[in-house]
Amino acid sequence: MSEPRSLHFIEEIIEADQASNKWSGRVQTRFPPEPNGYLHVGHAKSIVLNSSLAKRYGGKFNLRFDDTNPAKEEQEYVDSIIDDVKWLGGDFEDRLFYASDYFGKMYEWAEALVKKGKAYVCDLNAEQMREYRGTLTEPGKNSPFRERSPDENLDLFRRMKSGEFAPGSHTLRAKIDMSSGNINLRDPVMYRIVKAHHHRQGDAWCIYPSYDWAHGLEDSLEGITHSICTLEFEAHRPLYDWFLNELGIHHPQQIEFAKLRLTYTVLSKRNLLHLVKEKYVSGWDDPRMPTISGMRRRGYTSQALRTFCEDIGVTKNDTVIDILKLENAVRDHLNATAPRRMAVVSPLKVVVTNWPAGQVEHVEVQNNPEDEKAGVRTVPFSGELFIEQDDFMEDPPKKFFRLAPGREVRLRGAYFIKCESVVKGPDGEITELRCTYDPTTKGGNATDGRKVKGTIHWVSAAHAVDAEVRLFDRLFSAEAPGEAHKDTPGLEFPFLKDLNPKSLEVMKAKLEPSLASEPVGARFQFERLGYFCVDADSKPGAMVFNRTVALKDAWAKEQAAEDAAPKPVAPPKAPEKKKEPPAPTGPAPEIEFGDFTKVAMKAGKVLAAEKVEKADKLLKLTVDLGEAAPRTIVSGIAEAFAPESLVGRNVVVVTNLKPRALKGIESRGMVLASGSGKTLSLINPGDVPPGSDVK
RNA sequence: UGGCCCAUAGCUCAGUUCGGUAGAGCGCGAGAUUUUGGAUCUCGAGUCGAAGGUUCGAAUCCUUCUGGCCCAGCCA
Numbered sequence: 001m002s003e004p005r006s007l008h009f010i011e012e013i014i015e016a017d018q019a020s021n022k023w024s025g026r027v028q029t030r031f032p033p034e035p036n037g038y039l040h041v042g043h044a045k046s047i048v049l050n051s052s053l054a055k056r057y058g059g060k061f062n063l064r065f066d067d068t069n070p071a072k073e074e075q076e077y078v079d080s081i082i083d084d085v086k087w088l089g090g091d092f093e094d095r096l097f098y099a100s101d102y103f104g105k106m107y108e109w110a111e112a113l114v115k116k117g118k119a120y121v122c123d124l125n126a127e128q129m130r131e132y133r134g135t136l137t138e139p140g141k142n143s144p145f146r147e148r149s150p151d152e153n154l155d156l157f158r159r160m161k162s163g164e165f166a167p168g169s170h171t172l173r174a175k176i177d178m179s180s181g182n183i184n185l186r187d188p189v190m191y192r193i194v195k196a197h198h199h200r201q202g203d204a205w206c207i208y209p210s211y212d213w214a215h216g217l218e219d220s221l222e223g224i225t226h227s228i229c230t231l232e233f234e235a236h237r238p239l240y241d242w243f244l245n246e247l248g249i250h251h252p253q254q255i256e257f258a259k260l261r262l263t264y265t266v267l268s269k270r271n272l273l274h275l276v277k278e279k280y281v282s283g284w285d286d287p288r289m290p291t292i293s294g295m296r297r298r299g300y301t302s303q304a305l306r307t308f309c310e311d312i313g314v315t316k317n318d319t320v321i322d323i324l325k326l327e328n329a330v331r332d333h334l335n336a337t338a339p340r341r342m343a344v345v346s347p348l349k350v351v352v353t354n355w356p357a358g359q360v361e362h363v364e365v366q367n368n369p370e371d372e373k374a375g376v377r378t379v380p381f382s383g384e385l386f387i388e389q390d391d392f393m394e395d396p397p398k399k400f401f402r403l404a405p406g407r408e409v410r411l412r413g414a415y416f417i418k419c420e421s422v423v424k425g426p427d428g429e430i431t432e433l434r435c436t437y438d439p440t441t442k443g444g445n446a447t448d449g450r451k452v453k454g455t456i457h458w459v460s461a462a463h464a465v466d467a468e469v470r471l472f473d474r475l476f477s478a479e480a481p482g483e484a485h486k487d488t489p490g491l492e493f494p495f496l497k498d499l500n501p502k503s504l505e506v507m508k509a510k511l512e513p514s515l516a517s518e519p520v521g522a523r524f525q526f527e528r529l530g531y532f533c534v535d536a537d538s539k540p541g542a543m544v545f546n547r548t549v550a551l552k553d554a555w556a557k558e559q560a561a562e563d564a565a566p567k568p569v570a571p572p573k574a575p576e577k578k579k580e581p582p583a584p585t586g587p588a589p590e591i592e593f594g595d596f597t598k599v600a601m602k603a604g605k606v607l608a609a610e611k612v613e614k615a616d617k618l619l620k621l622t623v624d625l626g627e628a629a630p631r632t633i634v635s636g637i638a639e640a641f642a643p644e645s646l647v648g649r650n651v652v653v654v655t656n657l658k659p660r661a662l663k664g665i666e667s668r669g670m671v672l673a674s675g676s677g678k679t680l681s682l683i684n685p686g687d688v689p690p691g692s693d694v695k
Numbered sequence: 696u697g698g699c700c701c702a703u704a705g706c707u708c709a710g711u712u713c714g715g716u717a718g719a720g721c722g723c724g725a726g727a728u729u730u731u732g733g734a735u736c737u738c739g740a741g742u743c744g745a746a747g748g749u750u751c752g753a754a755u756c757c758u759u760c761u762g763g764c765c766c767a768g769c770c771a
Binding site (some may be wrong): 005006008032033034036066069071072129130133134135137138139140167168171173180182183184186189191193194208211212215231232233234235236237238256258263311312316317318319320325328331335366369370399401402410412413444445452453454455456457527528551552553554555556557558 | 696698700701707709719720729766767768769
């Protein structure tokens with residue numbers, strides 16, 4: 001149970017309207033997509049907002065297709081949108097509408113404005129119209145056709161409708177004010193000639209209403225009370241107001257809110273369409289896509305999506321939401337609901353040498369420790385098992401809690417095992433572990449009360465089911481995809497530069513037998529790995545699982561942190577440099593070459609350096625990187641350098657790392673050094689200005 | 696040098712109507728607990744964009760400034 005949240009600004013408006021009886025207590029909202037692509041999370045925010053507002057205030061919610069541009073719209077998109085809105089719980093009952101059904105009424109209203117002298121047929125072509133429009137700071141000029149008589153306009157408009165003119169040759173324009181500070185009011189186009197097949201109207205029309213003309217009318221016709229849209233339509237509101245007032249028809253209140261933006265994500269139909277068309281992804285429903293259908297296929301639940309949408313709030317602040325927030329909402333819901341199973345994604349064979357040959361035991365394992373009612377299941381255990389390759393290290397650091405030579409771990413729900421020896425192949429690769437089990441630890445508890453720190457998952461080799469497991473990572477590796485390349489000339493889709501080459505990894509996994517025949521869409525937690533669901537590509541005997549989202553992984557995080565900061569070993573006493581033999585270093589951590597090339601290194605100049613309180617190895621540096629403001633970087637080099645000796649020095653900084661908090665100080669970047677402990681040396685970029693790229 | 700909107704913790708938002716000692720969630724850090732290095736629990740951290748004014752007292756009222764966003768499709 002969470003605290004009841006306070007009202008957001010739209011709810012406040014509605015409550016005020018209810019109090020003043022502005023709409024006689026009625027609340028009518030709508031979601032008005034154009035069927036020119038699949039819906040994405042941004043749309044989810046709007047659907048959830050509009051539908052939940054209607055529900056909360058006892059009103060109605062409509063789904064209406066804004067299908068006023070036949071050139072871009074398709075039935076496939078209509079179908080997918082209906083599915084997605086329903087899946088998200090947007091309950092429009094029988095109120096499924098199409099703007100194209102209103103074309104007749106819209107046309108009548110247009111004639112009415114022509115007759116009133118408030119609209120005229122203009123013969124300017126697109127380029128001329130742009131010239132006449134003026135600029136943001138200069139007023140426009142009146143069209144030479146602006147003063148045509150109502151009769152002439154009516155005749156011309158009817159001939160436009162009857163197909164007499166070529167596309168682009170004439171438009172119907174509202175006669176408002178060519179010198180308005182708001183460009184939308186400079187005689188906007190109401191109708192253009194388009195000779196294209198409409199997905200519902202066929203060839204019945206050859207003039208189509210522009211969005212600006214049509215949209216307010218659609219809302220009016222449906223009796224919408226609160227017409228909720230995104231911020232960019234703010235400047236259009238005076239135009240909608242003008243049309244509605246001139247026509248004297250029902251006038252909804254338009255309210256604008258900030259659309260959703262997410263880190264590591266591209267959210268615009270144009271860009272998503274490009275990813276699909278050029279096959280960077282398998283389709284609109286590729287599980288890496290931020291589309292609703294992609295997320296559904298990936299295993300996201302609609303409840304998690306709705307929780308997320310409620311959680312991010314509704315404001316006019318143009319902000320970017322951390323994708324972690326979405327992932328957390330998904331984890332939260334799945335943690336509570338997904339049955340646990342065991343699956344090994346990178347199998348390493350384990351032979352239990354003291355297990356009775358041929359014996360199989362069925363051990364009982366909880367289905368969900370978060371939910372007693374989920375019950376238990378049995379899993380076969382035998383003398384040949386698979387465990388995760390990552391769960392064994394031949395030469396582990398002290399804080400590695402898993403299996404290693406001579407160390408003991410618990411196999412979840414089964415026994416303690418101890419690694420006695422390692423079997424290697426011709427190239428030195430580990431092919432098998434020989435272990436012994438302790439028969440007194442059945443179920444995972446030692447009768448002598450001894451503890452093991454680690455519990456790992458496993459699968460019996462003879463009983464395991466083979467399956468394909470697809471591990472997804474973010475589609476983009478940059479927080480703001482394309483941002484770093486947006487000024488590159490000739491780059492139409494800069495975000496492609498930030499495509500993550502490792503966003504899909506296909507694994508051959510070993511699953512516990514109960515997973516052999518689960519229906520498409522079924523969701524599970526594979527213990528210690530993450531949440532997974534059965535993909536639609538599954539066939540009998542050839543299951544495919546998608547990883548929806550990984551579990552939070554404190555060990556991986558710690559590893560990453562150790563890679564990010566040099567860790568001196570000996571406790572420092574004096575800030576002065578002392579000659580001492582180099583501290584022994586462990587095996588050099590490896591990073592993949594593909595990752596290495598993504599590291600951005602820049603020259604920086606240290607402006608200030610100070611010791612970090614309660615951390616004797618860390619220095620807090622202020623480094624000029626040629627950016628607007630210097631960065632704060634916390635570096636583990638205090639043993640080798642006195643703070644004052646660093647000021648003014650040039651250093652090499654890795655600039656594109658995720659900010660990381662050390663002792664509560666946010667560190668943005670990493671200073672490159674070689675060696676360790678007290679004999680660390682800094683890498684010098686040479687005498688170059690701060691911000692220079694280091695190659 | 697037009698119009699409009701926005702600015703509170705790293706992030707998302709309350710608090711502004713009606714001036715009274717800055718809050719929540721997430722993230723981050725520390726600790727507890729644990730048969731998932733998960734989950735859970737405890738604790739920690741802010742020049743309220745800036746300056747000036749009114750006031751006993753300003754995130755809140757007034758003025759000015761700064762920064763950001765959107766708009767010049769016959770797209771939506």
